[in-house]
Amino acid sequence: MGQFGTSPFHPTVVFDGPYWVHDFTQPQAEGWEAPFVYSVGRYDEHRPAMYTTALFEGVRDHHVGLDLGAPAGTPVYAFGPGEVFAVTINDDEGSYGPTLITHHRLALPTSVGDAPSTDVTEFWVLYGHLSWDSISLWTAGEAFEAGAVLARLGEETENGGWPPHVHVQMSLSAPVGGDLPGVVAAEDRLIALTAYPDPRLICGPLY
Numbered sequence: 001m002g003q004f005g006t007s008p009f010h011p012t013v014v015f016d017g018p019y020w021v022h023d024f025t026q027p028q029a030e031g032w033e034a035p036f037v038y039s040v041g042r043y044d045e046h047r048p049a050m051y052t053t054a055l056f057e058g059v060r061d062h063h064v065g066l067d068l069g070a071p072a073g074t075p076v077y078a079f080g081p082g083e084v085f086a087v088t089i090n091d092d093e094g095s096y097g098p099t100l101i102t103h104h105r106l107a108l109p110t111s112v113g114d115a116p117s118t119d120v121t122e123f124w125v126l127y128g129h130l131s132w133d134s135i136s137l138w139t140a141g142e143a144f145e146a147g148a149v150l151a152r153l154g155e156e157t158e159n160g161g162w163p164p165h166v167h168v169q170m171s172l173s174a175p176v177g178g179d180l181p182g183v184v185a186a187e188d189r190l191i192a193l194t195a196y197p198d199p200r201l202i203c204g205p206l207y
Contacts, residue, residue, distance in 0.1 A: 041067030
C-alpha cells in the first residue's frame with residue numbers, strides 16, 4: 001500500500017516509502033514478516049491471542065489506538081501545536097514502556113479525511129512504546145509547534161516488548177497516572193470508542 005492521503009496536520013510518523021496495513025483479527029503465521037519497513041495497526045480492531053501478559057487480564061483484546069510501525073529511532077512528530085502533559089514509563093510487561101502524553105485545544109475534523117471544523121476541542125494524545133532518551137528532557141507544560149520532534153520509537157528491549165512502533169491514542173479526558181487503556185474488553189468497546197476517538201482524525205486517512 002502506498003503513502004496515506006491528505007491530512008490538515010503534520011504526519012506523526014513520516015513514511016518515506018510504502019507501508020503495510022496489518023490485519024490482526026487473525027493470528028499471524030509463525031515467522032511471517034510485513035513486506036515493508038513501515039506499517040499501520042488499525043483502530044477499533046479485535047486482536048485475539050495478541051495480548052497474553054497479565055496486564056490484559058485475559059479479556060482485554062480490542063485495540064482502541066492506532067499503531068504506526070517503523071524502525072527504532074524513527075522520529076515521532078507533533079501533528080499540531082500543544083503542550084506536554086506527562087512524561088512517564090509504563091513498565092508492566094506488555095505495556096507502553098516510555099510514554100509521552102500531550103494536551104491540545106484545536107479544531108478537529110468531524111470525520112476521517114475531512115478538513116477541521118470551526119469548533120475547538122480539548123483533547124489529549126498518548127504516544128507509547130518510545131525511547132526514554134528521546135522524551136526524558138520534556139517537562140509537563142512545555143509548549144511545542146506542529147512538526148516538532150516529540151520522541152523517537154523505542155527498541156523492543158525498552159518499549160514494553162513490542163516490535164518498534166508508536167501507539168497513538170486520543171482521549172477526550174485527561175489521562176490519569178500517565179496511562180490509558182490501549183486495549184479494552186469487548187463489552188467496553190462502545191464506551192471506549194466514545195472516550196478515545198479515531199486517531200486518524202489527527203494522523204490522516206492511513207487506510
